Amino acid sequence: MPRHRFTQSDVAAMAGVSQSTVSFVLNDNLPPGVRISDETRSRVLEAIRITGYAANPIAQRLAGGRNQILGVFTYETTFPRGGHDFYGAFLVGIEHAAEKLGVDMLLFTSARVVDGRRRLSRDGWQRLGAADGCLLLGQQEDRGELEHLLDTSYPFVFIGKRESEGRRLPYVGADYVAATRRQVERLADLGHTRIGYAGQQSADQPTLDRLEGYRRAMRTRGLPLRYVDVHDIAAGAEEIAERRLTAMLVAPEIDSDALADALEAHGMSVPNSISLLLLGQPNQLQHRSRRAWSGFVVPREEMGARALVLLSRIVDQESAETRAPEGRMPNPPILDEADFHQMLDCPDLDGETLAVAPTTATTPEGTIRDNA
Amino acid sequence: MPRHRFTQSDVAAMAGVSQSTVSFVLNDNLPPGVRISDETRSRVLEAIRITGYAANPIAQRLAGGRNQILGVFTYETTFPRGGHDFYGAFLVGIEHAAEKLGVDMLLFTSARVVDGRRRLSRDGWQRLGAADGCLLLGQQEDRGELEHLLDTSYPFVFIGKRESEGRRLPYVGADYVAATRRQVERLADLGHTRIGYAGQQSADQPTLDRLEGYRRAMRTRGLPLRYVDVHDIAAGAEEIAERRLTAMLVAPEIDSDALADALEAHGMSVPNSISLLLLGQPNQLQHRSRRAWSGFVVPREEMGARALVLLSRIVDQESAETRAPEGRMPNPPILDEADFHQMLDCPDLDGETLAVAPTTATTPEGTIRDNA
DNA sequence: TCAAGATGATAATGCGCATTATTAGTGGAT
DNA sequence: ATCCACTAATAATGCGCATTATCATCTTGA
Numbered sequence: 001m002p003r004h005r006f007t008q009s010d011v012a013a014m015a016g017v018s019q020s021t022v023s024f025v026l027n028d029n030l031p032p033g034v035r036i037s038d039e040t041r042s043r044v045l046e047a048i049r050i051t052g053y054a055a056n057p058i059a060q061r062l063a064g065g066r067n068q069i070l071g072v073f074t075y076e077t078t079f080p081r082g083g084h085d086f087y088g089a090f091l092v093g094i095e096h097a098a099e100k101l102g103v104d105m106l107l108f109t110s111a112r113v114v115d116g117r118r119r120l121s122r123d124g125w126q127r128l129g130a131a132d133g134c135l136l137l138g139q140q141e142d143r144g145e146l147e148h149l150l151d152t153s154y155p156f157v158f159i160g161k162r163e164s165e166g167r168r169l170p171y172v173g174a175d176y177v178a179a180t181r182r183q184v185e186r187l188a189d190l191g192h193t194r195i196g197y198a199g200q201q202s203a204d205q206p207t208l209d210r211l212e213g214y215r216r217a218m219r220t221r222g223l224p225l226r227y228v229d230v231h232d233i234a235a236g237a238e239e240i241a242e243r244r245l246t247a248m249l250v251a252p253e254i255d256s257d258a259l260a261d262a263l264e265a266h267g268m269s270v271p272n273s274i275s276l277l278l279l280g281q282p283n284q285l286q287h288r289s290r291r292a293w294s295g296f297v298v299p300r301e302e303m304g305a306r307a308l309v310l311l312s313r314i315v316d317q318e319s320a321e322t323r324a325p326e327g328r329m330p331n332p333p334i335l336d337e338a339d340f341h342q343m344l345d346c347p348d349l350d351g352e353t354l355a356v357a358p359t360t361a362t363t364p365e366g367t368i369r370d371n372a
Numbered sequence: 373m374p375r376h377r378f379t380q381s382d383v384a385a386m387a388g389v390s391q392s393t394v395s396f397v398l399n400d401n402l403p404p405g406v407r408i409s410d411e412t413r414s415r416v417l418e419a420i421r422i423t424g425y426a427a428n429p430i431a432q433r434l435a436g437g438r439n440q441i442l443g444v445f446t447y448e449t450t451f452p453r454g455g456h457d458f459y460g461a462f463l464v465g466i467e468h469a470a471e472k473l474g475v476d477m478l479l480f481t482s483a484r485v486v487d488g489r490r491r492l493s494r495d496g497w498q499r500l501g502a503a504d505g506c507l508l509l510g511q512q513e514d515r516g517e518l519e520h521l522l523d524t525s526y527p528f529v530f531i532g533k534r535e536s537e538g539r540r541l542p543y544v545g546a547d548y549v550a551a552t553r554r555q556v557e558r559l560a561d562l563g564h565t566r567i568g569y570a571g572q573q574s575a576d577q578p579t580l581d582r583l584e585g586y587r588r589a590m591r592t593r594g595l596p597l598r599y600v601d602v603h604d605i606a607a608g609a610e611e612i613a614e615r616r617l618t619a620m621l622v623a624p625e626i627d628s629d630a631l632a633d634a635l636e637a638h639g640m641s642v643p644n645s646i647s648l649l650l651l652g653q654p655n656q657l658q659h660r661s662r663r664a665w666s667g668f669v670v671p672r673e674e675m676g677a678r679a680l681v682l683l684s685r686i687v688d689q690e691s692a693e694t695r696a697p698e699g700r701m702p703n704p705p706i707l708d709e710a711d712f713h714q715m716l717d718c719p720d721l722d723g724e725t726l727a728v729a730p731t732t733a734t735t736p737e738g739t740i741r742d743n744a
Numbered sequence: 745t746c747a748a749g750a751t752g753a754t755a756a757t758g759c760g761c762a763t764t765a766t767t768a769g770t771g772g773a774t
Numbered sequence: 775a776t777c778c779a780c781t782a783a784t785a786a787t788g789c790g791c792a793t794t795a796t797c798a799t800c801t802t803g804a
Contacts, residue, residue, distance in 0.1 A: 005498055007790055018754050023792060031793070035752050054498040059790030061430045062759050068482060069502065077471065088460055098481040099449065104499060105479040109470040110440060126377055126426040127476060130441065130502075379760055390784050395762060403763070407782050431760030434789050 006051040015040075015047040022048075026055070027065075057104075061130065066319055070098065070311055071106040071131035075118050075138025086283065090137060090159060093304025101312050106131045120145045128154060133315045135159060135307050139204050155318055157311040159303055161205050161343065170314060170340040172307040176206050176279070179296040179346035180213025181220075183249055183277045186348070188221045191357035192247040192275065196226040196240060198259065199251025199279070210251060210279050230254055237262035240274070246357045247275040250295070252282050257289050260353070271355035278349065292351035299344050306342060313339070378423040387412075387419040394420075398427070399437075429476075433502065438691055442470065442683055443478040443503035447490050447510025458655065462509060462531060465676025473684050478503045492517045500526060505687045507531060507679050511576050527690055529683040531675055533577050533715065542686060542712040544679040548578050548651070551668040551718035552585025553592075555621055555649045558720070560593045563729035564619040564647065568598040568612060570631065571623025571651070582623060582651050602626055609634035612646070618729045619647040622667070624654050629661050632725070643727035650721065664723035671716050678714060685711070 008022040015022070017040060024036055025044040047053075057067035072094060074087055098105050108127060111118045117140045120128070125148075128134055133155030136146075141162070146169060149156050161173030187195050197214050199207065218225055226245060230236030237259060240248060250256045256278055260270050268274045270291070278295030317335055380394040387394070389412060396408055397416040419425075429439035444466065446459055470477050480499060483490045489512045492500070497520075500506055505527030508518075513534070518541060521528050533545030559567050569586050571579065590597055598617060602608030609631060612620060622628045628650055632642050640646045642663070650667030689707055 005501075009790080019791080020754065020756095020793080021752095023790095024753095027792075033795085034754095034793095035750090037752060040752080054495040056498055056790055057502050058430055058433045059759095060792080062434050062761090062789085063791040063793080064759065065792055067502075069478070091463075095479065095481055098479070099485070102482045104482045104502070106441070107467065107470070107477040107479065109467050110474045110476045113471070123426040126428055129377075130429050130439075130476070381760080391761080392763080392784065392786095393782095395760095396783095399762075405765085406763095406784095407780090409782065412782080428760055431789095432762080434759085434791090435761040435763080436789065437762055 005056070006053045007056070008053070011044065011047045011051055011053050014051065015043045017044060061132075066132045066315060068103045069106050069131045070103050070308060070315075071108055071128060071134035073108045073111070073118070073120065073124075073128075073134055073136050075136070075140045075142075077113055077116065077118065087137065089281075089300035090304040093301035093306075094135065094308050096301070097305040097308035101308065103132075103312065108134075116140075117142075120148075133157075133311045135304075135311055153318070155311060155314045157307045157314065159307045161209070161341075163205070168340055170310060172303050172310060172342045172344065173205075174280075174298045174303060174346050175343040176209035176346065177213040177216070179348075180210045180249065180279055181217040182348065183279065183295060184214060184217035184221065184223075186354065187247045187275060187277065187357075188217075188223070190275070190355070193223055193357070194226065194243070194245045195223060195247045195249065196228045196243070196245040197249045197251075198228045198230040198236060198240075198254050199249075200231070200253055201227075206280070207251065210249075214249060230259060233258045233262050237266050241266045241268060245274065247277070249277050249279055252278065252280040254282075256282055256293065257291065260291060271353045273358050275355055275357075276353040278353075280346070291353060293349060294351040294354035295349050296346040297349050298346055302344055306344065310335075310339060310342065377428070378425045379428070380425070383416065383419045383423055383425050386423065387415045389416060433504075438504045438687060440475045441478050441503045442475050442680060442687075443480055443500060443506035445480045445483070445490070445492065445496075445500075445506055445508050447508070447512045447514075449485055449488065449490065459509065461653075461672035462676035465673035465678075466507065466680050467676075468673070469677040469680035473680065475504075475680075475684065480506075488512075489514075492520075505529075505683045507676075507683055511578075525690070527683060527686045529679045529686065531679045533581070533713075535577070540712055542682060544675050544682060544714045544716065545577075546652075546670045546675060546718050547715040548581035548718065549585040549588070551720075552582045552621065552651055553589040554720065555651065555667060556586060556589035556593065556595075558726065559619045559647060559649065559729075560589075560595070562647070562727070565595055565729070566598065566615070566617045567595060567619045567621065568600045568615070568617040569621045569623075570600045570602040570608060570612075570626050571621075572603070572625055573599075578652070579623065582621075586621060602631060605630045605634050609638050613638045613640060617646065619649070621649050621651055624650065624652040626654075628654055628665065629663065632663060643725045645730050647727055647729075648725040650725075652718070663725060665721060666723040666726035667721050668718040669721050670718055674716055678716065682707075682711060682714065 008026075009019045012019045012022045021036060021040065022044055024030060024034060025041050026048075030036065057069060061067040061069075072091075076086075094105065108118075108124070110127060111120065111124045113119075118138075119142065135157055137159040139160075141158070146158070146162070146164075150164075150169065156170070158169060158171040159173075160171060162169055162171050184195060195218065197211070199210065201207070201211070215225060226243065228236055228239055228243075228245070228248065233255065240263060250259060256276065260276060263270060263274055270276055271294075276294070278293045280296065280298045281300075313335060380398075381391045384391045384394045393408060393412065394416055396402060396406060397413050398420075402408065429441060433439040433441075444463075448458075466477065480490075480496070482499060483492065483496045485491075490510075491514065507529055509531040511532075513530070518530070518534070518536075522541065528542070530541060530543040531545075532543060534541055534543050556567060567590065569583070571582065573579070573583070587597060598615065600608055600611055600615075600617070600620065605627065612635065622631060628648065632648060635642060635646055642648055643666075648666070650665045652668065652670045653672075685707060
């Protein structure tokens with residue numbers, strides 16, 4: 001086993017050429033004015049084969065090249081969310097893609113945490129430089145930091161839809177609007193008309209999208225909106241019972257198991273007298289849910305994998321651009337709008353919490369709007 | 373927001389000193405012959421404060437220093453094991469510790485996979501250099517590779533007990549022997565005498581340790597060993613019933629839920645007629661286990677965290693050694709045997725699969741050994 | 745026969761830092 | 775005045791690579 005790892009100079013010596021020649025052969029990107037004969041090239045390749053030379057990623061990066069390391073930065077510390085569960089699925093997808101792409105993953109765990117949020121500021125910027133590019137995820141992102149990344153044209157991809165005012169903020173998101181609409185359709189097709197929505201009305205993108213999907217589908221079907229405040233589970237269950245709702249869309253921040261239990265405690269039965277559809281995986285890690293939930297799932301693994309692939313392509317493109325300032329484009333990997341802003345489908349989940357509307361509730365109810 | 377990040381030279385210019393002076397101040401490790409006055413030092417520190425300078429980890433590393441990046445190398449690809457579940461818990465602990473230590477984590481996902489095993493050979497060695505040190509985990513480790521790491525004195529820590537023939541192979545393991553013994557004690561204390569062991573007889577360390585624990589505790593209690601082959605769950609259940617065992621230790625590679633179901637299908641009831649104790653978290657990810665298992669758990673998070681802390685200390689020590697060849701040792705962080713080879717306790721799990729021995733089975737049975 | 749390309753490379757430079765070697769100044773003893 | 779020890783720092787070097795500038799040797803056309 002070699003103690004001292006081989007360098008380009010070692011390879012060069014063996015092939016009887018200069019270090020730069022080895023570098024040129026490896027990158028097979030000949031700047032104008034530099035030429036390598038086939039004979040020399042093959043001597044170099046042979047020396048590389050014999051020595052088992054592998055580039056030092058650190059040196060590559062310092063010299064302004066790429067090092068096949070892609071970063072992951074999470075805005076929230078993973079732990080308050082209950083284990084690794086929120087990011088876990090994303091990471092599985094990311095890791096899978098990383099393996100395929102042959103890149104290493106750098107987790108930026110060192111960033112200082114300021115009241116529960118990680119910040120890129122201070123040391124963060126420097127540390128990002130250790131990777132060719134970076135995936136960002138989390139709800140609590142800092143717009144200013146994202147702008148800065150765009151300004152410095154540091155390659156990155158956000159996991160989760162993020163509006164960027166007229167700028168190219170690359171992301172891979174999940175189509176909550178369409179998925180939520182589809183849930184309403186499922187219910188309506190089964191005869192439900194009194195369909196409520198339970199979830200907090202926060203301003204994060206997933207929530208906005210779920211609400212938008214709910215609103216749009218209900219409007220298309222000519223049904224009145226019915227928001228239920230389930231801040232307090234028991235009170236929420238009571239309200240649902242009083243308003244004689246036959247179906248609820250349940251946002252993932254709600255403890256859906258507790259809600260179902262509370263509803264049954266109020267004499268209702270899931271799904272016979274009330275259908276419940278989960279809008280994405282629950283945030284709470286449910287140790288052992290007794291129920292098989294219906295609704296939709298967020299394709300987290302796929303999001304992670306797709307985001308990494310996109311990031312890799314962006315990095316490729318950037319380096320291709322700097323290499324060929326105005327030269328010819330050898331096989332241009334053009335990334336268009338559809339690449340930069342990907343929305344993935346959320347597959348439906350067929351569990352046991354969805355049933356046809358109870359016949360007693362099919363009474364027309366007019367256009368009463370219980371609340372805004 | 374700064375476009376060009378500050379370098380030591382920038383700081384030096386602002387403080388009116390040379391770049392090397394800045395470096396010395398930052399590392400506050402003055403080689404013999406170099407001296408910095410307090411006045412200069414504070415001017416430099418002030419300039420650092422103003423510019424918000426942060427070191428470039430890449431350059432640090434290339435120049436032979438440390439970069440506060442610690443690596444993680446897993447011998448198995450994470451996916452065949454069913455999601456992220458095997459490594460997940462370790463990673464949570466690792467990440468937690470990384471956050472506290474202020475280091476970034478580099479996941480070596482790029483290593484080529486040769487028939488299901490990752491290898492450090494070839495590119496791997498080079499890539500390790502990107503980190504100050506590395507955590508290793510997985511069952512399928514390659515002894516030769518570990519030896520090489522020891523030879524080159526690359527700092528690493530294995531997660532999981534690994535015997536090293538007279539060498540200092542640092543690890544953080546879980547004490548399966550003691551935990552398994554304790555399970556036997558629990559059963560014996562409840563009157564069980566016909567205690568079986570279900571699990572494959574492979575040669576990996578955890579399995580060896582579990583078997584050892586079982587053997588020792590049974591011998592201490594004067595009870596005969598009873599290994600049950602549950603390669604086939606149904607057949608295994610039948611054998612357990614025929615041999616009138618009242619308790620089973622179940623290794624994690626066994627699908628314990630399936631076994632319990634099979635036993636109940638044979639007319640036994642868990643735990644009334646048969647107690648089941650799980651020896652660590654099951655490998656299979658059980659989607660929604662109906663049972664609350666008794667047994668013990670492997671403190672994976674803690675193992676991950678402890679391993680990272682140990683690794684960090686080893687890295688510190690190595691760099692301290694190279695720095696002070698024969699100088700005085702400023703606050704020597706001596707690592708002794710107990711640090712290098714840590715065994716953690718596996719807490720007992722109090723579920724609902726453990727009960728007192730059924731009275732019909734308390735009949736003395738002599739010293740019949742059903743099998744070796 | 746000689747300048748003007750073309751060909752095939754190499755030397756030199758710098759990335760940002762840690763580290764080693766070297767220098768400049770200063771006061772005290774000879 | 776001269777040598778020495780001591781203080782306080784700087785200059786120089788190299789890590790391994792990518793990249794830029796430069797050079798030497800051949801053709802080829804007039």
